[in-house]
Amino acid sequence: MGRKTLSDDVIPVVAERFKALSEPARLHLLRALMRGERTVNELVETTGFGQANVSKHLQVLHAHGFVRRRKTGLFVHYALADREVVKLCDTMSSRVGAPTTDPLD
Numbered sequence: 031m032g033r034k035t036l037s038d039d040v041i042p043v044v045a046e047r048f049k050a051l052s053e054p055a056r057l058h059l060l061r062a063l064m065r066g067e068r069t070v071n072e073l074v075e076t077t078g079f080g081q082a083n084v085s086k087h088l089q090v091l092h093a094h095g096f097v098r099r100r101k102t103g104l105f106v107h108y109a110l111a112d113r114e115v116v117k118l119c120d121t122m123s124s125r126v127g128a129p130t131t132d133p134l135d
Contacts, residue, residue, distance in 0.1 A: 038101040
């Protein structure tokens with residue numbers, strides 16, 4: 031896939047997606063989902079967050095396309111939308127503490 035430019039049309043959408051990732055609790059949920067599909071109850075157990083909090087954050091992640099969900103009976107199962115979510119998190123994690131020089135130089 032080629033590199034896309036940040037057009038005027040896409041900038042607000044990209045900003046909203048990054049805003050959705052600006053909440054640490056959502057990153058904890060994504061990390062838990064990197065280990066595989068989980069129900070809300072499993073995510074509550076894994077993260078230690080309350081059920082209402084987990085559900086609220088999953089709703090935001092779903093609305094922005096970071097996670098997918100499927101319902102079986104009374105349970106809703108969540109999973110990462112695709113491998114691009116992992117790549118994005120890996121890219122940002124690798125930049126933490128990195129030199130602030132311009133990578134395009």
